[in-house]
Amino acid sequence: MSVRFTKDHEWIKVDGKIGTVGITQYAQAQLGDIVFVEVPAAGKALKAGGEAAVVESVKAASEVYTPVSGTVKEGNAALPDAPQTVNEDPQGAGWFFKIELSNPGELDGLMDQAAYEKYVAELSA
Amino acid sequence: MADPSTPLKHTPLDALHLSLGAKMVPFAGYNMPVNYPLGVLKEHVHTREHAGLFDVSHMGQGELSGENVDAALEALVPGDLKGLKPGQIRYTVLLNDEGGILDDLMVTRPAEAGKDGTLYLVVNAACKDQDFAHIAAKLKGKAMLLRHEDAALLALQGPSAAKVLARFIPAAASMGFMTSRVESFEGVPVRLFRSGYTGEDGYEISVPADKAERVARRLLAEPGVAAIGLGARDSLRLEAGLCLYGNDIDTTTTPVEAGLPWVIGKRRRTEGGFPGAAKILKQLNEGAAKTRVGIQPLGKAPARAHTEIQDAQGNKIGEITSGGFGPSVNAPVAMGYVDSKFAANGTKVTLIVRGQALPAEVAPLPFAPHRYYKK
Secondary structure, three states, X not given: OEEEEOOOOEEEEEEOOEEEEEEOHHHHHHHOOEEEEEOXXXXXXXXXXXXXXXXXXXXXXXXXXXXXXXXXXXXXXXXOOOOOHHHHOOOOOOXXXXXXXXXXXXXXXXXXXXXXXXXXXXXXO | OOOOOOOOEEOOOHHHHHHOOOEEEEEOOEEEXXXXXXXXXXXXXXXXXXXXXXXXXXXXXXXXXXXOHHHHHHOXXXXXXXXXXXXXXXXXXXXXXXXXXXXXXXXXXXXOOOOOOEEEEEEOHHHHHHHHHHHHHHOOOOOXXXXXXXXXXXXXXXXXXXXXXXXXXXXXXXXXXOEEEEEEEOOEEEEEEOOOOOOXXXXXXXXXXXXXXXXXXXXXXXXXXXXXXXXXXXXXHHHOOOOOEOOOEOOOOOXXXXXXXXXXXXXXXXXXXXXXXXXXHHHHXXXXXXXXXXXXXXXXXXXXXXXXXXXXOXXXXXXXXXXXXXXOOOEEEEEEEEEHHHOOOOOEEEEEEOOEEEEEEEEOOOOOOOXXXXX
């Protein structure tokens, strides 16, 4: 099971053909208090880099993009009623959706943990 | 508007913001705190429950003086300034010849000795250079404008504000809403205004720039006072139904369209004599084609500025001008302009958010009740 990251600060944890997607600790800290989340419905077909979910802070709305192509298996039904979960546990209970990968090769284009940490360190510098 | 290519200006409290761990963002040409480590949501709630201290030193302060200063400034605004008593503050708007709003501002008649023939002005940061140039040019030979660029401006807002400030200045507690006086804050001369931009009781405090950090730190050391950034300032004023210049009012809106008919003084309704008077007085009598209203989204999704508002048949009837999440009402809140036929409270409307049609209704403003000081 490996976790990969995008430059837009999404993470994806892959288990077999199913990936779980959320936003990173860095992303939640940048957004601040999250007050609204919209997750995709099961069955929705997504292309890598496409808009998949919405996250809003008091100040602004942001898109969450899917790191890989595939079909949504499940949106996190708990998030719309408890959007603050994304602040509290972004890389755990605050996941956004699960997706069945149609092209696992896309994972090779994403950053691993070490590369993402380096990327964030450069952004913060 | 500020030129993005010029370096950002800093308020006299810049070092304080950094020492408090503020997240700084460019705003109106200044490097300003959008939030502190507490975060926008908790800063908002803290202000409604206790007291928040805001740095609003980016705003423009100045004094206008002349033998007939009231009549002079009345040529540019629709407010009754001749009727302004010493120590009173009036909210008014600078108008262009079409009756559009160039800026909104606070005009105060100082009460202290030696200030006869003077009005104190506080204008928006993003407009201050244009405003002061406009006033100086239009009133040339009639009034002199002196900008106070060496003055910082703090806002202390919230239900504990009066109790806190009275520990330093006992007379502050009994000041009426929308009044002003000059006082001493531990030896520092300050001009107090019992006014604000949150819907709560509180003060705006003009302080000499070189003493601003000392005064701010003394206030922040009081129990129940927290530093509050521009993020919460925006959500607080939105819940309070107060206009943000550039969003909710601008040169394409008149005071009548903006739902601010009360800024047109009673005497001035008969006398006129302000820019755009013919159009504005006609709108007062006959109504305007569009009106600023509160918009309550009925679901959980916030509707941001520029969201299209439609009627039940899908026709565009207006646009959201400010919208977001209201931490105190714990729901999305918004305001915008609609065709006046749809301006009645309770009118069902549709908001187009990311391509989805979401239900909403026209709602009374404010969303959070005003809690200004009443004697």
